[in-house]
Amino acid sequence: MFDFRLLLLLRWRQFRSDALYWLRTVGYQPDERSFSQRLYGLYLALIGAFWAGSMVSWGAEQAALLGASLTPATLSDLLAALPWLALALQVYALASALRVTPLRLSFADIAYLAGSPVDRAAAVMFAYTRQVVARLVPFGALGALVGIVLVTPVDSGARLAAALRGALAAEALLVFTMTLAWTLGILRLIFPWLRRHPWIWLLPFGLPAAAYLLPGVLLWPGRAAIAAIYGEASGGALALLVAGALGLAALMFRLGSQVNMAYASDESIVYARIKALGLMAWRDPRLRLRIYGQAARAGRKPWLHLPKAFGLWGLTTRAALTYLRHPMMLLTSLLWGALMTYVAILLVSEQLPVQIWIGWLLVAGFVPPVGLLYVFRTDLEERFLRQFLLADRLRLLAADALLPLAALLAGALIVWIAQGFAPEVAIVGAALILLLGMLLALSGAAAFGNRRVALARFLITAAGFGVVAVAGVNLGALAGLVVAVIANLLLCGVLMEAG
């Protein structure tokens, strides 16, 4: 019990410190105990409450609208699909817990918690409780929305009760699933022979097949939740789920003291590395991507070989090898190009308001595909490696971004050509896609010389795309193409000048 209190104090201090950081980012100074700061704190609390209330109200309204639009046939399909969805989430939770320890430790935890005589059961139960509690609110909200959607076509007057029952049902399901997953995950940290079977985490993926044969047994939790939403269950089914969770939790508490912290530490390294990044992990997703990539490649033999190629071609093949060993980056570039083109076509054909266009531009400027300049950025920012690359920035960009840019353009052109426009429109559009794709890469590359990369990237992209759009809309498609060529040439000049 003392150890539990100790951990509670430690986590509370960590939570408090994180919370204070976020409060400081919105201008609140908790150390200043002045009247104005207290007033500002109250103002922030009211704003937060108003925002949360608005979101709840908006979400409920959207769910009711969605529910009202459901036909009886769709509702029936949805009711049949939901237990399977619940099972899919359970499979994911079980597989995750069997793949990597659910008890995840930061570097500080590895040093001071795993390395101390603190009762392992306290560490396990505390981490489990924290994880479950953190998920209760979002899952409860989701359950409430599902409740509103399901009950609206049947009895629109019972929405509030259905929302409450939906929230409770989702939470009961969550607690049961997470407790089961944690218990299985903890067993791996106790019995070493379980860890010797690295493919054990794939076992839960057999559950859907088993559910096909025994639907009454495996789809029961999801069906019980739906029955609860309609008020058809007496509450006994949900109580049974919670009782099952409590029984498993008691078992976990009993087994927890036997957990081998060395195993937990060993499997927590990726988590600990990301945790050590702090806010940087959120600000720069590349860093997380890098850690996950390293973890995935660490134990594997590299596939493909760097071909014998020299000069610029050598740079190009090296970049290609990087992307082929990271195929997800090429895929995201392809999908990004396809999606942005599809949305752009929708914007033009539906003549949507300018605010939506601004949103499109914000996505293009601030959230370009992460893989597009991955190699180029590494070449530029890692000064030790940059010394070995004799090419200037423009040639470096040409070599480094060729493959992801080709993937992005391929995605965009596939969507464009699939529209079946007249040949002259299709050709002009394809040329514009090509030039805008290059402009996107050049804008990002030009921004890397600046201190505020994200802002510079957005401004350069917005300016480039903006002048092309203005010229295209006011002077015709050909003028848009000419301006796009000029914008590309200007940015090429900037990169060459940068050396």
Added chain:
Amino acid sequence: MQTDDNQTTPDAPLLDVSGISYRYGSLNALTNATFTVEPRQLVSLVGRNGAGKSTLLKCIAGWTQVTQGEVRIHGYAIQKNERYVREHLILVPDTPQFYDELTAWEHLQFVAQAHGWRGWETDAEDLLHRYGLLSNKDAFPFTFSRGMRYKLALCMALLVEPEILLLDEPLGPLDPVSADELWIELNRHRSDGMAILFSSHQLPQEAQPDRYLIMEQGEIIADGTPDSLRADFSLDGRHSLDDLLRSAIEARKAEADHV
């Protein structure tokens, strides 16, 4: 000596550091550092932690923009001739970074191919063998220990054979066998004409640099050959590098107190 940024004369020093300073916020990390390095010189940069050794090396390599002063290579100012610097100078920092997607061998291959060299394989294999990395050549560098990463960075730098090699704390992460190997290698490259400037806290027993640059609080407080510095500080041949460093710092302190 040269006067124009794009012209040089044959008598321009290989590396000419003249009056460079670097401010880090309100802190003077480097103050008025001035010295030259000629081909075939092995110069040791010594000083306590935080003396400014790494900052000086980064300024010379152009990784950090100096607040004042100038660094020239063959008379070319480095800030305006970045590419020229890349062709002639390599800095191996204390924590070198690598590509996550390339193996150790592919790093060497890539570096050689980027320079357009053929027949590099024997040299690369030889380097990896000498530093004990040959059995790990197909592994990714992010799986290496700090010492192994430094050795790989050294192999990349030595494969390129730059005219000026800057090494930041090369002996810190290396095991004694590799440290001796590095010393032999550096002497060999010095004989071939390479200029080497390295920072270090400790040197192997038999190591004899041509010159020491002693730094304290961002300033070069002594510059000379081992013998001339020992004479300056009234030390004899039995005294170690540590004694030399302590004497230089004490002399500096006494001078400051006197002023």
